[in-house]
Amino acid sequence: MWTDLLYAFDAVATLPNFLAMAAGIWAGVIIGAIPGMTGTMAVTLALPFTFYMPPVTSILLLVALYKGSTYGGSISAILIKTPGTASAACTVLDGYPLAQQGKGGKALNMALVSSCIGDFISNISLFFLALPLALFALRVGPPEYFMLMAFSLTIVASISGKSLLLGIVSGCLGLLLATVGEDMYGSFRFAVSEDMKNGLGVVPVLIGLFALPELIRLVVFRPEDTSIAMKLGDNRLTLSEFRHSLKSILRGSVIGVILGAIPGIGPSTAAFFSYSEARRTSKTPEKFGEGELEGIAAAESANNGCCGATMIPLLALGIPGDVITGVMLGAFMIHGMTPGPMLFQNNLGDVYALFIGILFSSVFLFFAGKMTAGAFSKISRIPQHLLLPCILILCVFGIYSIGSSSFDVAVLLVMGVVGFGMMLLNIPAAPFLIAFIIGPMFEDNMRRSLAISRGDLGVFFQSWISWGFFLLTVLFVALTIRREWQKWRTKSRTTA
Amino acid sequence: MMPNRDFITGLIVSAFFALTLFVLIPVYVKVPSFIPGFAPPPNMWPRVIAVTGLFMGLVALILSIPAMRQQSSDHITGLGAYLHRHRVMIVRFAILSVGFIAFVYALPVLGFLVSSTLLLGFLFLMTGNYSNRVWVLVLTALFPFLLYTIFAQIAHTRFPAGKLFSAAGLTSLF
Numbered sequence: 001m002w003t004d005l006l007y008a009f010d011a012v013a014t015l016p017n018f019l020a021m022a023a024g025i026w027a028g029v030i031i032g033a034i035p036g037m038t039g040t041m042a043v044t045l046a047l048p049f050t051f052y053m054p055p056v057t058s059i060l061l062l063v064a065l066y067k068g069s070t071y072g073g074s075i076s077a078i079l080i081k082t083p084g085t086a087s088a089a090c091t092v093l094d095g096y097p098l099a100q101q102g103k104g105g106k107a108l109n110m111a112l113v114s115s116c117i118g119d120f121i122s123n124i125s126l127f128f129l130a131l132p133l134a135l136f137a138l139r140v141g142p143p144e145y146f147m148l149m150a151f152s153l154t155i156v157a158s159i160s161g162k163s164l165l166l167g168i169v170s171g172c173l174g175l176l177l178a179t180v181g182e183d184m185y186g187s188f189r190f191a192v193s194e195d196m197k198n199g200l201g202v203v204p205v206l207i208g209l210f211a212l213p214e215l216i217r218l219v220v221f222r223p224e225d226t227s228i229a230m231k232l233g234d235n236r237l238t239l240s241e242f243r244h245s246l247k248s249i250l251r252g253s254v255i256g257v258i259l260g261a262i263p264g265i266g267p268s269t270a271a272f273f274s275y276s277e278a279r280r281t282s283k284t285p286e287k288f289g290e291g292e293l294e295g296i297a298a299a300e301s302a303n304n305g306c307c308g309a310t311m312i313p314l315l316a317l318g319i320p321g322d323v324i325t326g327v328m329l330g331a332f333m334i335h336g337m338t339p340g341p342m343l344f345q346n347n348l349g350d351v352y353a354l355f356i357g358i359l360f361s362s363v364f365l366f367f368a369g370k371m372t373a374g375a376f377s378k379i380s381r382i383p384q385h386l387l388l389p390c391i392l393i394l395c396v397f398g399i400y401s402i403g404s405s406s407f408d409v410a411v412l413l414v415m416g417v418v419g420f421g422m423m424l425l426n427i428p429a430a431p432f433l434i435a436f437i438i439g440p441m442f443e444d445n446m447r448r449s450l451a452i453s454r455g456d457l458g459v460f461f462q463s464w465i466s467w468g469f470f471l472l473t474v475l476f477v478a479l480t481i482r483r484e485w486q487k488w489r490t491k492s493r494t495t496a
Numbered sequence: 497m498m499p500n501r502d503f504i505t506g507l508i509v510s511a512f513f514a515l516t517l518f519v520l521i522p523v524y525v526k527v528p529s530f531i532p533g534f535a536p537p538p539n540m541w542p543r544v545i546a547v548t549g550l551f552m553g554l555v556a557l558i559l560s561i562p563a564m565r566q567q568s569s570d571h572i573t574g575l576g577a578y579l580h581r582h583r584v585m586i587v588r589f590a591i592l593s594v595g596f597i598a599f600v601y602a603l604p605v606l607g608f609l610v611s612s613t614l615l616l617g618f619l620f621l622m623t624g625n626y627s628n629r630v631w632v633l634v635l636t637a638l639f640p641f642l643l644y645t646i647f648a649q650i651a652h653t654r655f656p657a658g659k660l661f662s663a664a665g666l667t668s669l670f
Contacts, residue, residue, distance in 0.1 A: 037651070041651065045650075045651065045652075165552055165555060165556050165559070166505065166556065168548070168552050169505075169509050169549060169552045169553060169556065172513070172545050172546075172548050172549035172552065173549070175541075175545045176516065176542060176545045176546065176549065179541060179542050179545070183538045185528075185531070185535060185538065187525070187526060187527070187528055187538035188526065189524065189525045189538055189539075189542060190520060190524045190525065190542075191524065192524065215619070216589070216592060218623055219588055219589075219592050219619070219622045219623060219624075220585045220588045220589045220592070221585060222588075222623070222624045222625075383625075383628065385620075385623040385624075385625040385627075385628075386620075386628060386631055386632070386635065388619075388623075389616055389619035389620050389623065390616070390635060390639055392615075392616075392619060393612055393615065393616050393619075393639060393640055393643065394643060396612055396615070397608075397612070397640075397643040397644070397647050398647075400608065400647075400653065400655065401647045401651045401653040404653060404654060406600065406603045406604065406656070409600065409603070410600045413596040413599070413600065416596075417593060417596070420589075424501075425501065425504065425505040425508065426501060426502075426505060427505065427509075443541045446536075446541075447535055447536050447541075450535060450536055451535040
C-alpha cells in the first residue's frame with residue numbers, strides 16, 4: 001500500500017495538476033460568490049475542458065471547482081446577505097449581522113478556517129472510511145431518510161428567533177411552497193400556470209427571501225444613513241475565538257462527512273443540522289442569529305465537510321449522490337474509468353493519486369480564500385443605496401442564467417415581496433428556507449415508505465437507524481417544549 | 497381595540513392557510529381516480545401543512561388579544577389613522593411592486609439588457625438618495641452591460657433580445 005501511495009504522490013505532484021487545482025479553486029470561489037451561479041454550473045461548464053486532460057487532472061479540477069464554490073457562497077452570504085449557493089443560506093444568519101457590526105472580515109476568516117478544516121476532515125474520511133461509510137449509506141432507505149428529515153425539521157425550533165410559534169408558521173409556509181409542481185407520482189399541485197408545473201427553484205426562492213427584503217426596506221423606509229457604508233472594522237480572527245468554536249467545527253465536519261456520504265442529502269441540510277447542534281449545546285444560544293462566530297463555524301465546516309464525503313458513494317459504490325457527483329461520474333467514464341468496487345482493483349494508482357490530490361486542494365482552498373476574502377471585503381465600503389440595486393440586478397442575471405427562465409426571475413421578485421412582508425410581520429425567514437429545502441425529501445420518503453409497506457406505519461421503526469433518529473426527534477421536541485414552558489413561566493412571574 | 501402587529505400576523509396567517517385548505521387545495525391539487533398500492537394521495541401532505549399552519553395562526557391570534565387590550569387602553573387610534581400616517585411608505589411600496597411587475601412583462605418585449613438597465617435606473621431613483629449622481633449614471637449605463645457580457649460569454653446564457661428589437665432587425669446588437 002505504501003509503495004502505491006508513494007507512486008501516487010509522485011503522479012500528483014506535477015505542475016499541470018497543481019495548476020488545475022489552483023485554477024479550479026479560484027474559479028470556484030468566484031463563481032460561488034456570485035448569487036445565482038452555483039457549483040453545479042461551474043462543474044458542468046468545466047466538463048468539456050476535461051476531455052483533453054489526463055484523468056486525474058480532470059477530476060481534480062472538477063473537485064476543486066466544487067470545493068471552491070461551496071466556500072465562495074459564504075462570501076456573498078456574509079457581506080451582502082445573499083447566499084451564493086443554497087448551502088451558504090445558514091451562514092447568512094450570523095454572517096450578515098457580524099458584517100453589520102463591522103466584523104465582516106472576522107466572519108469571512110472564520111468561514112474560511114472552518115471550511116478548510118471541514119474539507120480536510122472530509123478528505124481524510126474519504127481516504128480511510130470510504131468503504132464503511134458507503135456501506136452505512138447503503139443501509140439508509142426511505143424510512144431512515146424520513147426519520148432523518150423529521151429530525152432535521154426540528155431545527156426550525158433552533159432558528160425561529162424570538163417566537164417559536166412564528167417559526168413554525170414560517171416552516172409551514174416553506175413546506176407548503178415546496179409542494180408546488182409535480183409530485184413523485186406525476187400529479188400536479190398548485191400549478192396555476194404552465195411554468196409552475198416544474199415547481200419553484202431553490203435558488204430564486206432563497207435569494208428572493210434573503211437579499212431582496214433589504215432593498216425593499218431601503219426603498220420603502222428610506223433610512224437616513226444609507227450613504228454610509230458598513231465599517232470593515234476588526235478583521236482578525238483571534239486564537240481564543242477559534243478555540244471557542246473548535247468543538248463546533250469538529251462536530252460540523254463529522255456531521256458533514258456522515259450526511260455527505262448519504263446520497264441525496266446534500267450540504268444545505270448538513271449546514272442547518274450542524275448549526276442547530278451548535279446552538280443547542282452552546283452556553284449562549286441567544287447570541288445565535290445576532291452575530292455569533294460559532295454559528296458560522298458550525299455551518300461552514302458542515303457544508304464543506306460534505307464535499308469530500310459526497311465522493312464516497314461515487315468512488316466506492318458508483319452511486320452519484322447529487323448532480324455534481326453525477327457530472328463527475330460522467331468525467332470518470334469519459335476517461336474510461338468506471339467508479340465502483342472495480343475502480344479500486346483496476347485503477348488503484350489513479351484512486352490514490354486522486355485521494356492525495358484532493359488532500360492538497362484543502363491547502364489551495366485556504367490560500368485562495370485568504371486572497372479573495374480580502375478583495376471581496378471591500379464590498380462593505382460601498383454605500384447601501386448604490387450596492388443594493390446592483391445586487392438585485394446581479395441576482396436577476398444569475399437567476400436567469402441558471403434555467404434561462406423569466407419565470408424564475410418573477411419568482412425571485414415575488415419572494416422578495418413575500419420576504420419583506422414576513423419581515424414586517426416578524427415572521428423569521430430561516431425556518432421557511434430549511435422547510436422549503438427539506439420538505440420535498442421528507443414528503444417523498446414518507447410516501448415512498450408507505451407505498452413499500454402497503455400503508456403499514458411500522459416501516460418507520462424497523463431499523464436501528466430509524467429508531468436512533470426517532471428518539472433524537474422526541475428528545476429534541478421534549479427539550480423545546482420544556483424550554484418554552486420555562487420561558488412562559490418566567491414571563492408570567494415577571495408580569496405578576 | 498386597535499389591532500397590533502401580532503394580531504395582524506395571526507389574522508393574515510390564519511386567512512392564508514384557511515384559503516389554502518378550503519379553496520386552493522380542492523381546486524389546484526387534483527387527486528387521481530386510481531392511486532397505485534397504498535401510496536397516500538397527493539393532497540394529503542398539503543392538507544397536513546395547511547391544518548398545522550391554520551392552527552398556529554389561530555393560536556397567534558388568540559395570544560395577541562391580551563396585549564392588544566392593554567395597548568388599546570393606552571393609545572386611542574384607528575386603523576384609518578394608522579394607514580394615513582404611513583401613506584407615503586405604502587405608495588412607495590406600491591410603486592416598487594408595479595416596477596417589478598413591469599420589469600417581468602418588459603423582458604420579452606424590450607429584451608434583458610434594456611429591461612435590466614431600466615430597472616436599475618428605477619431602483620436608484622426609488623432609493624431617494626441622489627448624493628452620488630455620477631456613480632448612479634455610470635452604474636446604470638455600464639453595470640447591466642458588464643453582467644450581460646460576462647454571463648453571455650462565460651456561462652453562454654442566451655438572453656432574450658426582445659420582440660421590439662427583433663422586429664426592428666436589431667437582434668445582432670445583442
